Each structure stands twice: as structure tokens, then as C-alpha cells.
Amino acid sequence: MGTTDHDQFMREAITLSHKNIQEGKGGPFATVIVKNGTVIARGTNLVTSTNDPTAHAEIVAIREACRVLGSFQLDGCDIYTSCEPCPMCLGAIYWARPKSIYFANTRDDAAKIGFDDRTIYDEFARPHNQRKIQMIQLMRDEALVAFREWQEKNDKIPY
Amino acid sequence: MGTTDHDQFMREAITLSHKNIQEGKGGPFATVIVKNGTVIARGTNLVTSTNDPTAHAEIVAIREACRVLGSFQLDGCDIYTSCEPCPMCLGAIYWARPKSIYFANTRDDAAKIGFDDRTIYDEFARPHNQRKIQMIQLMRDEALVAFREWQEKNDKIPY
Numbered sequence: 093m094g095t096t097d098h099d100q101f102m103r104e105a106i107t108l109s110h111k112n113i114q115e116g117k118g119g120p121f122a123t124v125i126v127k128n129g130t131v132i133a134r135g136t137n138l139v140t141s142t143n144d145p146t147a148h149a150e151i152v153a154i155r156e157a158c159r160v161l162g163s164f165q166l167d168g169c170d171i172y173t174s175c176e177p178c179p180m181c182l183g184a185i186y187w188a189r190p191k192s193i194y195f196a197n198t199r200d201d202a203a204k205i206g207f208d209d210r211t212i213y214d215e216f217a218r219p220h221n222q223r224k225i226q227m228i229q230l231m232r233d234e235a236l237v238a239f240r241e242w243q244e245k246n247d248k249i250p251y
Numbered sequence: 252m253g254t255t256d257h258d259q260f261m262r263e264a265i266t267l268s269h270k271n272i273q274e275g276k277g278g279p280f281a282t283v284i285v286k287n288g289t290v291i292a293r294g295t296n297l298v299t300s301t302n303d304p305t306a307h308a309e310i311v312a313i314r315e316a317c318r319v320l321g322s323f324q325l326d327g328c329d330i331y332t333s334c335e336p337c338p339m340c341l342g343a344i345y346w347a348r349p350k351s352i353y354f355a356n357t358r359d360d361a362a363k364i365g366f367d368d369r370t371i372y373d374e375f376a377r378p379h380n381q382r383k384i385q386m387i388q389l390m391r392d393e394a395l396v397a398f399r400e401w402q403e404k405n406d407k408i409p410y
Contacts, residue, residue, distance in 0.1 A: 098387075098389060099389065099390060102389055102393075102394075106393050106394050106397060109397040110396075110397050110400065113401055113404060116407075116408075120397040120400065120401035139323050140410050143317050143318070143320075143321060143322055144317055144323060145313065145317060145323045145325075145343065145346040146305070146343045148346075154305060158303055159302070159303075163302055164298050174394045179338050179341065180339050180342025180345075180346060182338065182342075183339025183340070183341075184305045184339045186367065186370075186371045186374065187304040187307075187339060187367070187371075188305075189384075190384065191384075191385075192385045192387065193385070194386075194387050194389055195388055196388065196393065197391055197394045197398055198391070201394075201395060205402045211345075212342055212345045215345065216338065216372070225344065225349065225350075225351065225352055226350075228351065228354075229335075229355065229357070230257060230258065230261055230353055230354075230355060231261045231262070231265065231355045232360070234261075235261075235268070236355075236356060238265060238268040239279055239356055239361075239363075239364050241272050241279065242272055242278065243364045248272075250365060251277075251278070251299055
């Protein structure tokens with residue numbers, strides 16, 4: 093794809109982010125997913141309108157793209173998102189394994205308008221006991237039994 | 252809550268993780284969300300059975316708990332999860348803002364049975380241009396207009 097194509101897909105994401113604000117559906121974020129030069133899914137931030145803190149634009153678009161493809165993997169897909177993905181969405185993208193991520197605004201731009209993206213990235217770099225939400229480990233020995241059961245399962249579907 | 256209560260909720264999560272393997276719904280992971288001493292939502296990993304790479308146990312449970320509470324915030328809730336949350340799920344937890352996270356297996360335990368949790372955490376610490384999935388910035392100036400529009404919107408719902 094040439095620069096023009098990339099710009100065209102990102103422009104669609106940016107346009108959707110404006111529309112999302114105007115329609116009051118959620119934050120100023122939108123994502124477009126492209127395969128073989130065609131948009132296969134779109135997503136906008138729906139957190140406040142659906143009471144779902146996981147309904148960020150990238151997550152909404154990834155779920156829709158996977159539904160369209162009938163797969164839990166986005167092989168050969170490109171993701172165009174109007175802002176650098178937050179840790180939740182970047183994690184989702186890694187699990188979906190697309191080819192590339194194109195983004196426009198950054199985590200710092202998001203921080204400047206009141207979103208926690210940068211704070212959450214910073215938290216990830218801290219040890220468990222120094223984080224804002226406390227993380228406490230318990231019962232690892234019991235839980236490891238399930239992991240061994242998974243390892244020994246012959247008909248499992250890896251992902 | 253005493254230690255016994257914590258163990259009871261974690262034991263329920265571990266039991267659900269076994270059940271999830273046996274029913275072939277997805278990976279060996281489960282999550283229970285508790286408010287005021289009562290389980291309000293449960294989730295197991297449904298990635299392969301629903302073709303949804305975001306359907307990790309924590310995400311499934313958070314979405315259900317928010318549906319039950321009619322809120323995009325998990326105020327005063329505790330999360331009991333059979334494995335340390337991956338970056339996607341930890342990000343989701345930060346957005347949902349519960350009180351505490353209890354976990355059993357670690358990211359390294361998950362890595363040993365074939366899951367990418369540790370790899371993805373490691374990727375987050377690398378600069379954009381050194382990551383496995385390439386991240387390319389474009390059209391920031393155009394996208395910033397939507398951020399300004401959000402900032403100036405008087406009737407927005409922050410989250």
C-alpha cells in the first residue's frame with residue numbers, strides 16, 4: 093500500500109472519532125481494521141454508553157474483525173487507530189497478532205485530555221507491591237494443578 | 252475479610268479453571284469478582300470457543316460484573332483470578348478501578364505452558380521501533396483536532 097492508502101484508512105478512523113464524540117457514545121477514539129486493502133471492521137469507544145470499561149475502540153474493532161473472519165487471529169491485518177493503543181488494547185492486539193499498527197495521537201496526548209493511558213503504562217513497569225491497585229498472590233500450588241492439566245491435554249486448541 | 256474468605260473465592264476461580272479445560276471452552280484460566288463479600292460475576296477464558304482473542308477470564312468477568320452493577324466502574328470490588336493478569340487484562344482492571352487483585356499462578360507459570368503473557372509484558376518495555384508488531388505514527392495533527400473537540404465538550408461523561 094502507498095502512503096495515500098494509509099492516510100485514507102487513518103482519515104476514516106479520525107472521522108469516526110469525531111462522530112463518536114458528537115453522538116455521545118464515548119471517548120474521542122476510533123479504529124479501523126484492514127485486510128487485503130479493504131476495511132473489514134470498525135470500532136469506536138463505547139465505554140460510557142454501554143457501561144463496559146473494556147469497550148475501547150480497538151477492542152470493539154478486534155472483536156468485530158474476528159467475528160467477520162471467523163477466527164481468533166487477525167493474520168495479515170493492519171490496525172489504524174486514532175490514538176496509540178492503551179495497555180489493554182495493545183495487549184489485545186498482541187493476542188490477535190495482526191501485521192502492523194498505525195496510530196495518530198500518542199499516550200501523552202491522551203493524558204493531556206484526562207485519560208489514564210500513560211499512568212497505566214507507568215504502573216506496568218512497577219513491582220506488584222508498589223502499584224496503585226494492590227496485587228496479592230495466594231494459592232499458587234493449587235492453581236498450578238490446572239496448568240499441568242492443560243499441558244497434558246491432548247486435544248487442546250492453542251492460541 | 253479473613254484469609255479463609257480469600258481462599259474460598261480463589262478456590263472457586265481455580266475450580267472454574269479446571270472446568271473450563273474439561274469443557275474445551277478455552278485456556279486454563281478463570282476469574283471471580285466479589286463485592287461486599289458476595290460473588291457478583293464469574294468469567295473463564297473463551298478465546299477459542301467464541302473466536303474472540305479478548306475473551307480472557309478477567310475481561311469476561313469484568314464485562315459481566317459491570318452489566319450486573321450497571322456501571323463502567325468496579326468500585327469496592329475485589330478480583331480473584333487464577334493467574335496473574337496478562338497486560339490486556341491488567342489494563343482492563345486499571346480502567347475498571349477495583350479495590351484489589353488476588354492472583355495465583357504467575358506470568359512465568361503461564362509462559363511455561365505456552366502462553367505469551369511474559370513476552371507481551373517484555374514488549375511493552377521496548378521502544379515502538381524495536382517491537383515485534385511494528386507501530387507507525389501518522390496524521391497526529393489531524394487526530395489532535397478530535398482531542399481538542401473532546402476537551403471542549405461541555406456535556407461529556409469522563410471515565
